[in-house]
Amino acid sequence: MAAQTNAFNAYKQNSVTTASPGELTLMLYNGCLKFLNKAKQAINEKNIERKNQYIQRSQAIIGELMSTLNMDFEISKQMLPLYEYMNHRLTEANLKNDLAIIDEVEGLVIEFRDTWKEVLKITRQQQFGSTQQV
Incomplete structure (x- = not known):
């Protein structure tokens, strides 16, 4: 069991270190959603400590998303x-x-x-579409 856990953790770490910036952003959104759901579950269970922990994790992810905005673009100024x-x-x-x-x-x-998923999809299509024409 410990070997499986270690292998899974190594896989997760590798997926993060090899992900593109766009994929990392997608992971952040998904992580935020996971913690929001856990916060709601904790509220329903009246577990105030866990609720606080999961909301703070969600806020940390939102903070990370804020810090990665490139303010040279108008969309970042709107987000x-x-x-x-x-x-x-x-x-x-x-x-x-x-x-x-x-x-x-x-x-x-x-x-x-x-x-963001749609942006990544369009970007991939443009990249692979242009390489297939060569």
């Missing part, structure tokens, strides 16, 4: 206030144990994630 809003709402959700606020933030993260 920054949305990330700040999400972070603020998660603080409120943490204080109030409010599932509806977490659902709201989760909806925004899903939209961002799905849009």
Whole structure:
């Protein structure tokens, strides 16, 4: 069992270290969604400590997404206030144990994630489309 766990952890580490920046962003969105779901579960179980932990992890991911924005692009200037809003709402959700606020933030993260997946898909199609024509 320990060997399997070590192999899985090595695989996860390798997938992160070999991922493109675009894939890393997608991993961040998915990680944020995972922690938001765990926070909601903790609220339902009335486990305040775990709820706090998972909301803070979600906020750390949003902070990472904010820090990686390239402010030379207009879209980044538009996304920054949305990330700040999400972070603020998660603080409120943490204080109030409010599932509806977490659902709201989760909806925004899903939209961002799905849009990002589409961008990656289009980018791959353009890259492979242009190499196949050579």
